[in-house]
Amino acid sequence: MKNRYIYLSLIFLFTATSAMAAPVADAGTDQTVLDREGDGSETVVLESSASTGTIVGWEWKEGSTVISTAVRCLATFPVGSHTVTLTVTNDLAQVDTDTMNVTVTALSGPKQRRNLKDTPGANRFVRPLDLVWPTTDGEADICLWKDDMFAAASLSVDDNTVPNHDWWIAQCNLYGWKMTWFVITDQVLNGGSYYGPWSEFQQLADLGHMIQSHSVTHQGNDDVRPDSEMIVEYRDSITAIESNLTGATVSTAAWPYGKFNRDVGAMYYTAARGTAGTPNKPELTDYLKTASPSTIMGKDYIDSVMLGTSGISWMGNDAYTRGWISSFTHLIQTGDLDATASNLAYAASFPNLWVGFFKDVARYGQERDTATLA
Numbered sequence: 050m051k052n053r054y055i056y057l058s059l060i061f062l063f064t065a066t067s068a069m070a071a072p073v074a075d076a077g078t079d080q081t082v083l084d085r086e087g088d089g090s091e092t093v094v095l096e097s098s099a100s101t102g103t104i105v106g107w108e109w110k111e112g113s114t115v116i117s118t119a120v121r122c123l124a125t126f127p128v129g130s131h132t133v134t135l136t137v138t139n140d141l142a143q144v145d146t147d148t149m150n151v152t153v154t155a156l157s158g159p160k161q162r163r164n165l166k167d168t169p170g171a172n173r174f175v176r177p178l179d180l181v182w183p184t185t186d187g188e189a190d191i192c193l194w195k196d197d198m199f200a201a202a203s204l205s206v207d208d209n210t211v212p213n214h215d216w217w218i219a220q221c222n223l224y225g226w227k228m229t230w231f232v233i234t235d236q237v238l239n240g241g242s243y244y245g246p247w248s249e250f251q252q253l254a255d256l257g258h259m260i261q262s263h264s265v266t267h268q269g270n271d272d273v274r275p276d277s278e279m280i281v282e283y284r285d286s287i288t289a290i291e292s293n294l295t296g297a298t299v300s301t302a303a304w305p306y307g308k309f310n311r312d313v314g315a316m317y318y319t320a321a322r323g324t325a326g327t328p329n330k331p332e333l334t335d336y337l338k339t340a341s342p343s344t345i346m347g348k349d350y351i352d353s354v355m356l357g358t359s360g361i362s363w364m365g366n367d368a369y370t371r372g373w374i375s376s377f378t379h380l381i382q383t384g385d386l387d388a389t390a391s392n393l394a395y396a397a398s399f400p401n402l403w404v405g406f407f408k409d410v411a412r413y414g415q416e417r418d419t420a421t422l423a
């Protein structure tokens with residue numbers, strides 16, 4: 050009897066363990082999205098991480114069509130209503146399913162373009178080299194830059210770089226400039242004095258500077274990592290900043306090492322900074338990977354966009370006249386601070402140079418590039 054009792058107990062235990070480990074699929078909440086580009090379809094993120102159990106397999110389907118076999122993915126749906134079925138499998142080969150609906154609504158009225166996500170294949174317009182006024186009184190024209198400024202620049206710092214915060218605050222105060230700090234959010238949380246804490250960034254935000262994303266973990270191969278990982282990198286860095294800083298909203302990024310996933314990036318950001326070291330030609334700007342010199346506001350760069358000349362030959366001859374310097378830097382060593390300060394003073398000597406937030410210059414450019422005059 051005693052042996053039989055143990056045997057029955059083991060059956061009970063085994064049954065209970067299996068019941069506990071049975072997977073429960075969670076396909077996420079229903080989504081209703083607008084076809085913002087007016088191209089007949091829209092892309093959404095499907096997320097199943099709220100599923101429970103030791104899950105080893107995922108399958109997202111619409112009807113009999115497999116969308117993805119990843120824990121989360123991008124999926125593009127035509128205008129209309131779609132039922133998505135998620136099937137999860139655990140390590141004991143048990144399965145469970147859940148469904149969710151994606152509704153893509155048609156755009157009515159003017160296009161509300163989310164961003165210009167693609168690399169421009171050709172000039173979008175002829176770049177005016179001078180300030181051009183309409184030939185007839187009362188005619189409208191689109192200014193190349195805000196308030197008809199001649200050229201544009203934006204200042205940004207990567208990799209958190211707390212030791213330079215006070216110096217940058219003082220420099221910006223001299224000229225009334227605001228700048229963008231692209232932060233690695235996991236590094237802030239790790240608490241080292243170079244990368245954090247959050248209170249350092251709250252101070253910058255309270256002074257009117259902008260805190261934006263430089264990913265969660267700052268890896269060097271974001272161009273080849275799977276979508277399921279890049280969704281987490283981009284999405285969770287936004288969540289970290291917005292939940293830790295009062296008043297912060299994140300819509301732009303700087304790509305670690307210039308490497309990125311364009312389709313996933315376009316889901317989360319309206320614009321992002323790359324690392325190629327030239328000014329941006331307004332008619333050819335890749336808003337999801339702006340050219341971005343790490344020489345912060347160097348004289349040769351300022352001259353190239355303001356005067357059409359440069360001490361660096363390839364930036365002269367009007368190659369970048371009226372362009373956008375999307376500059377960035379990392380730590381500026383103490384011995385180099387004075388030289389950088391004189392670069393900034395030189396830039397400030399041009400009242401017709403718009404020094405704006407990275408986000409604002411990118412937004413102005415995208416609105417300009419898609420605007421039409423009736």
Ligand SMILES: [Zn+2]
Pocket residue numbers: 207208263267305306
């Ligand atoms: Zn970096």
